[in-house]
Amino acid sequence: MTGKIQKYTLGIGFLLVFAAIFLFWAVGFPHALSYQEQYQLFLFTGDYFMERLSMPGGVAAFIGEFLTQFYYIEYLGAFFLSLIAISSQFFLFLLIKDYGKTDSLSAFFLSLVFPIIMIGLMGDENLLLSYFVSLLAILKSSYFFRNLIVFADILIIPILYWCFGPMVWLYIILKMGNYGWKYASMAIYTIILQWLVYMVLLPQTPWIEAALGIYYYRIPLPLLLPVFPYVAPFIIALTVYVSKGIALFQSSIVKGCISFLIALSVGFLVYNSNPYDKEKYELIRQDYLVRFEKWDEIIQRAEKFQVQSPFFSNCINLALSQTGQLAEKQFSFYQSGEDALLMPSVQELFSNIPTSEAFYRLGMINSALRYTFDLQESILNGQKSGRFCKRLAECYLIKGNHKVAKKYIDLLKKSLFYKKWANTADKYIGKDNMVMVNPSWNTARKFQFKEDFLYHYPEIDKMLGQLFVNNTDNKMALEYFLGELLLKGNVNEFVHYLSWAQQYGGYKEMPAGYQDAMRAIQSKGQDLTSAYAKYINAKLRQNENE
């Protein structure tokens, strides 16, 4: 009876952990999943499979990328993540029980270390799911092969290394717990194995990646070596070792309490390391909301918390523009400076996303294309992005280059979640008249520049003005133009071109934001009730300091 109660208690315990992890991702951090998903494009092709399989750790990468694509639907992503977490915890639980010969409850508490560490580690947005797939596979292998003769590991270790990468060292460390220093020969064997693989099969891989993993981290390790992902397996191994010490206590309550305290301590350490930096994750959330065009939610969140960065300003201004409030409320929110509407090109994978989205909606298709292309090329592990490929295909359709658009569409057809869109878009290929019937593509096409010039970011206000002159239906261009003049402090030009707002803006009355700006201009920045006056005074102070 007691055994049955214990079994049910454990079952409920695992279920609760599963539910907590699921809710953490599905409700708390769906944007973190979207972030991960947008930096890969899993393809159902033999070539994709072979490419992964041809490198150590490739099986884990393939499985990890396969599962990451489900993050497109956050609940599915959260489900798979919870499944990985709970499965890994379960095998850790079995290992603790087997190694420490301790009771189930204290083993359960100790095994909580895994989901805690996993949640903590995943705060690093560059850590890939293949890392956790490898962990799960190694924990499972460590349990199933725990009593296998050492000789068998001569075969098992190379297989595990090739499939799951250097995480195989966790297997060796855990085995050393059973076999002691006798097993050290296997460690030497693994070092030689890794060295041989590096020398013979990995001519284009730096030694540090051959040693520490090619597919665990998005940023190449020679550029950035994270510490915690390489400490974590030791902590996990330590929990197994520690269980033997805990088992020495007679009382189950004492054992349970110590185990719980250990898990709690790890949790405390993880929490203290602040893995989910508030500002960073707010920006990731803003990007997620921009991606799915949840404009009202962007504004609502910004009313409560603002991150002082150009990325944030770009997101909020885009949201205001898409809801027809930019002229009213631009300076009610934080404005980072002249880059608050459109940022200059930054060579990394995140910062320019809202600018590229704004360019696309403005009809500056060449710039949208450029920013999107460079964003994709900035994914340092060489992955492509479903989100960016889709946008590239749209841009090329708008530009009328159907052959290049088809290339991206064909790529997306081989994916799971972009396939439907790609099949629909494919019907437009070669039929330019159909593109002109598509409302958003045709609008973007009509908004494009008519006369050629060379893009020059310092003159972004002039380009926006030119864009509006091209097509006076482009109200977004008008508001971005006037907004940029205000951001730059070109007040005379703003006053001069304000008549455009009256003539073409379609406003019933002059927007409050422009009235506010005029008050600030007329009072020479002395009207302290004016939001724009605050902005321009701060800008002047900053210029003086510089």
Added chain:
Amino acid sequence: MKNYLLNIFVLLAICSCTVSKPENAEIVNEQPPIYPDYIGVTIPVEIAPLDFDYNGGEFETMYVLAKGSNGGELSAGGTTIEFDIDDWHELTRKNQGGNISMTVYVKKDGKWKQYQDFNVFVSNYPLEEWGLTYRRIAPGYEVYGKLGLYQRDLSNFDETPIIENTSVAGACFNCHTSNRTNPDQFTFHVRGDHGATMVQQNGNREWLKARNDSLHGSMVYPYWHPSGKYCAYSTNQTHQSFHAVRGERIEVFDQASDVFVYDPNTHELLLDTLLMTPDHYETYPVFSPDGKTLYFCSSEAKPIPSEYKEIRYNICKIDFNAENGTYGEKIDTVFNASILGKSATHPRPSYDGKYIMFTLSDYGCFPIWHNEADNWILNLKTGEAKPMKEANSSQTDSWHNWNINSHWFVFTSRRGNGLYTRLYLAQIDDHGNISKPFLLPQKNPATYYDALIDSYNTPDFTSRKVEFDSHSAAREITSENRIPTTVK
């Protein structure tokens, strides 16, 4: 490793589907729509098989019979045409100087159709090189992702990296250049945080400081002196801007550039005021096959970017004395493109001394992004220059190189889709007749090229496989040990 695994799968796929020659096929009075367009092309003996795909819409399967005019026969069938490599080589050997007639049968809606036969001509001129070297890079703007220098065995489909930037994160490699296709000597430039110019001679690598105070920029666009004693480079202050309208993309221009020769034995730069004029941009230096002349492109300097469309390069030359490393005293214009309102760049003298191939565009030094760019050929004996109509297209045709016997050339073209450059090879005979170019053969070409999201650039022939220790090279790049250059 990936290739081995793929080969196993392909072999299994081939074994599992064989198509026999169709009977009673309906004759269609047109040539088959195939990709790549290999109809009427001229190929060298023992080139990789001209595998192709059907490009005429939905179909069930196809069958191809290849018959040599001098004998020999080969067939293939399935949804993509893949010839056996050894059998294909045998067929080309047997038909050197003749042709291979291809009969294509396609099964559509349960019925077989037989298209008009087409010929593939097998040249008498051998391709003496082992393969090609080139860079593969996504056609981006300001950011480069994964890229590398690669080499391709032209007798089959094997491509291997010489060096990829996975080995040195953040590095960019460009302008890989060997000496007259011989990889005993080659050089390339590394951009990025670990910038350098690499010079490898007989297996010994040297990493030169990317910059020298006497130069405007780093050492780029190299070309070896035929003796191997020198290598010419240009040094360019390159900038790029982006066009606003839909038909255009990128504009690359130099705000200063000079030409000079480097002596790898002494690490000295041989500078000359005639090649470093302040009122002209000099770039793209190349030596004549006898090594006595240095050709280069030169344009009058104009305000950049306001007058970027007025920058037009002519092909010029200056004498060069390899004995003492000195230049002549005057510059001659070999081809005056500016009077045609055009700009001539990328000159490449044929190794037999007969021609200079170059790219002609409306303006500027970087025709790679100009749709109107075409390759031209200048006959050095007659002085006549003409567009290579047989090889050009309505899209950009640019960067080119000769093989060692000067009867084959490789060039890049955006003719496929207007953006992604692909490699084409063509023949030029003793009388200057140019054959229809053929796309670099690939297995399952439609799928291959559709899935490939890299462009090819700076292709050149290589007489044999390039030996390069990428592990050591990567360590050397990151080590920051650089050899300074000095001015002689």
